[in-house]
Amino acid sequence: MNKELKTTACTNVEWIGRAHCDKCYIRRLMLFSELPDSAFEQLLQPINHFLHAPCSVIYEAGTRKDFVYSIRRGMVKLVHIAQDGSYRIVRLLGQGAAIGLEVLDGADGYHHAAIAVNQVDLCKIPVSTIRRLESKHPKLYGSVGGQLQEQLDLADQWIVALGAGTAKQRVAKLLLVLDQFFADKNDAFIMLSGEDMAAIIGIAVETVSRMIAEFKRQKILHITSDKRYTCNVSALQALTLQH
Amino acid sequence: MNKELKTTACTNVEWIGRAHCDKCYIRRLMLFSELPDSAFEQLLQPINHFLHAPCSVIYEAGTRKDFVYSIRRGMVKLVHIAQDGSYRIVRLLGQGAAIGLEVLDGADGYHHAAIAVNQVDLCKIPVSTIRRLESKHPKLYGSVGGQLQEQLDLADQWIVALGAGTAKQRVAKLLLVLDQFFADKNDAFIMLSGEDMAAIIGIAVETVSRMIAEFKRQKILHITSDKRYTCNVSALQALTLQH
DNA sequence: CGAGGGGTTGACGCCGATCAAAGCTGGTGG
DNA sequence: CCACCAGCTTTGATCGGCGTCAACCCCTCG
Numbered sequence A, B: 001m002n003k004e005l006k007t008t009a010c011t012n013v014e015w016i017g018r019a020h021c022d023k024c025y026i027r028r029l030m031l032f033s034e035l036p037d038s039a040f041e042q043l044l045q046p047i048n049h050f051l052h053a054p055c056s057v058i059y060e061a062g063t064r065k066d067f068v069y070s071i072r073r074g075m076v077k078l079v080h081i082a083q084d085g086s087y088r089i090v091r092l093l094g095q096g097a098a099i100g101l102e103v104l105d106g107a108d109g110y111h112h113a114a115i116a117v118n119q120v121d122l123c124k125i126p127v128s129t130i131r132r133l134e135s136k137h138p139k140l141y142g143s144v145g146g147q148l149q150e151q152l153d154l155a156d157q158w159i160v161a162l163g164a165g166t167a168k169q170r171v172a173k174l175l176l177v178l179d180q181f182f183a184d185k186n187d188a189f190i191m192l193s194g195e196d197m198a199a200i201i202g203i204a205v206e207t208v209s210r211m212i213a214e215f216k217r218q219k220i221l222h223i224t225s226d227k228r229y230t231c232n233v234s235a236l237q238a239l240t241l242q243h
Numbered sequence C: 001c002g003a004g005g006g007g008t009t010g011a012c013g014c015c016g017a018t019c020a021a022a023g024c025t026g027g028t029g030g
Numbered sequence D: 001c002c003a004c005c006a007g008c009t010t011t012g013a014t015c016g017g018c019g020t021c022a023a024c025c026c027c028t029c030g
Helices: A101-105 A127-136 A139-163 A167-182 A194-201 A205-217 A233-241 B101-105 B127-136 B139-163 B167-182 B194-201 B205-217 B233-241
Strands: A013-018 A048-052 A057-059 A067-073 A076-081 A087-093 A113-116 A120-126 A221-225 A228-231 B013-018 B048-052 B057-059 B067-073 B076-081 B087-093 B113-116 B120-126 B221-225 B228-231
Touching (some): A057 A067, A067 A127, A087 A139, A087 A167, A087 A194, A087 B139, A101 A127, A101 A139, A127 A139, A139 B076, A139 B087, A139 B101, A139 B139, A167 A194, A167 A205, A167 A233, A205 A221, A228 A233, B057 B067, B087 B194, B101 B127, B101 B139, B127 B139, B167 B228, B167 B233, B194 B205
Antiparallel strands (some): A013 A048, A048 A120, A057 A113, A076 A087, B013 B048, B048 B120, B057 B113
């Protein structure tokens, strides 16, 4: 089990203040993209804006809370923890994704734990606010459905990538995902911890380490700065196909 | 690659006729459960009712069609086919589930192939019909969202079950799923082909066969009639946990 | 400075993929 | 009605990949 699930050392959450959706400069990316500015005028329940430090817990599985979150910046992992303490990462989500949507569907608690991978910046939206907005702006239904569909597609992609191929191929696929979805403007992405990568693709930490080391030796993976890497996409793609 | 994806031998589809939703005796289970009878009175596009033989293709991935399907009876597999021809089963769906929902979200084609596992009985619903009903009956948004959420939960469950444990544990988990979701009133479920089970959990056909044979020898699995089995649930659960 | 956590590397053994061959079953045609 | 065949399941033998255990290194933090 990972440290972050037990310690309280890195769980500092910083409250930024009430979100001003009408002035939000990335709202077109978010859950509320389809709504007009006017929609936010008389909300009773505020939408708050938080910063989460790396490894801090956004919510835990099963806790009964009435909030949905929309990610403004950073990467969040959704974690399933088995009863024996082992855990698996079910999804990685980034800017524009919404998490905790299951509470909109009557779930009596979140279905996973949500943990910040790096510095995460998000809006915390009460369910009652969603309900109120939905009734006035049916387009919101479409946004929520779209989010669910996107996450379903991600999950399916995960399923296909997970069960197929050797350990080397799976690591290659994971790196391709990181490069595709989480690279910055310099095409560099943050390398996950070995433990996290193992929890994503379901292999041993040591095997992950060996594969990463091999990719570095073969110059398929390059380090740019601390924890940031770029990769040779076509070489990795070739690996996932062969044999 | 499985035979059913190549041959045309078992692709007979039988048209039953226009569905009479107002008289449908299982509508409470279906996508339209929340709608009043009156909602179906003046639909321009008809909802049709089909029977699909085992192994017949309901739709193929990528085909651009504007229909959503709701399963009245039987089991459907959603199949992802890789470019090298290998394939994996991403989801198993039964009575009450809706498939092809991705076309509601602007997808330019279905994301998987949908293939009948046994005799399947389904309603074929034009997208335009959904749109029309949605505009008059916003509760339908909730039904669609609920379907997506359910399938997302299923996919997550799949991910957790797939990547974890030995071959024996995965087969045990699969049998538990079959028993839980697809057992009839006698608590018996239809055994899938070895190839299908292998495509679900991502192991070789021979290994599946060995595990199933071992379960039979240990009296954890019992055959009731042709292709129907019952299992000792607690024994299987014990297997998935140990070690 | 020591302790502790994560990453790296090596050695070993087992699980499961692969190849091969032999039952089983249902379907087809004589 | 039986012979035959194709496809599926079963079982065996072999081999490689990867999980496991262990040692060591590096870095951070107290």
